[in-house]
Amino acid sequence: MDWFMKFPTMDANGLRNLKKAIDEGFRAFTRAYGDSIESIFEPLQHFLIWSERFMTRTPWPIILLLIGLIAWLASRNWKIVTGAVGTLLLIGYFDMWDDTMKTVSMIFVCTVLSIVIGIPIGIVMSRSDRVQNALNPILDVMQTMPSFVYLIPVVMLLGIGKVPGLIAVIIYAIPPMIRLTNLGIRLVDKDVLEAADAFGSSNWQKLKNVQMPLALPTLMAGINQTIMMALAMVVIASMIGVQGLGQPVLKAIANQYFTLGIFNGLAIVGIAIIFDRVSQAYGLRLQKHREIVHG
Template sequence: MSSFPEALSISLVEPINTAVDAVNSRFGDTFHDASIWLLRHVLVPFEGALRALPWWLVLAAVFLLSLHATRRLAHAIGFTLCLLLVGAFGLWDQLIQTLALVIVATSISVALAIPLGILSARSNALRNVLMPVMDVMQTMPSFVYLVPVLMLFGLGKVPAILATIIYATPPLLRLTDLGIRQVGEELVEAATSFGTTGWQLLIEVQLPQARPSIMAGLNQTIMMALGMVVIASMIGARGLGEDVLEGIQTVNIGKGLQAGIAIVILAIVMDRITQGYGKDSRQRLALAGKGTK
């Protein structure tokens, strides 16, 4: 068997390590301060607030939110009972930790993706730059995201959140751009002819018309954030992913599977709620009418 010629061999290992070391030595203190700020002022207070809520109040909030999103009583009751089952598994605290991680990561992803998606929809030049980057971010194996954040931020919940943001942002950005670009030119021209400003056109015409696409992107972002839960537990994120990882490491199949079922339940509940809000009020009322028949 002939081997590949050594003269043509190229290695990226040393240049990448040198670049990471240079960034770390120059901006390490800044990264550390940002990590502490995010942990102290965002994640810990939010997680503490969720933990302080009585379990029955959280279930009541999920019931009301599910009912408002889906307009189906059976679905709302089913989702609430599913989360009640997670509590019965003895995983309520882990569920809250995972929920806090996903909500914080998703909120930051939304804050980044929607404005960038809007700018991308208005600028072909920016879109030509962003889309290849999004392609790389979506095709990169999720484990790879742990390497740079681990090098720059160390272990803990903050690098787990940052890795989740990088992994989960692309679908929302893409679908925001797509939704705005798909708004009919006739509608835009009609609104412009009535003297609407660019801001009014965006807020009152383009974003409402692009809402189904944006909500589909949000749904995908939440699902991808949940998909990083187990992987992020490898670098110090707590919650349900930690139980899955511990079940794998100790060959405790029951513990890992039980935590995995809890993650699936949380994913289904969040998926159905965001899908419900992706429909306009008329579609939701129509679903409610079908549900009562």
């Protein structure tokens, strides 16, 4: 029974040498190409800095008005608008406004980039079963990998700062956007596509005028999930220099500041609820509109 109980493992020296070779190879790659890779992400840094400056330097009444207007246009529900504005007023009252605006700017940039990158990938996946079968395992790994692990290669390549944290957050948050874009386009009724073909629509016209509009409620669900996952990653990304509500939470953990951790944690929850309610309400409005059009 000994052979059954003992799991075959690699020789200890062989395993050590393999790990050492991989580590040295990655360090050599970082030294050789780290600066070039960093220069590629400079526009991303400028976008993030611009977004953060806008959110932190704009007077708070204007930000409140802007968020309230966006909530109203998306939901057409005064309860959601009142809840969003009331939550932000409470956050400001407890002196967490600047950190909250930094977090909101980070989530905004992450969401925009996830949409810009994720939707084209999802469209390609929806067009080809082979691409879908190839990408699904990668997306599975991205969604199940512990979030701390994302920080290791990013920090080794780009060091500590806002951009490495932003990249880690995007990698963690983008899979739902890709998956739900793919799903939304695949769920479009075949009869509708056949009707578009009958009118002589090209593939681009079908995508732009038929598939994307009908897939919008599913796309909104993807955006919603991406925002939620980005918010979940904010605290962890604060370990490598991402500013916002995550850093006070990290400080509270390190120094056992109970109230600091609870207040900033509740602020993150409040922001998450605002994003969730507004995006869900917009998705429901799109769904109802689609039902009326097809009804």
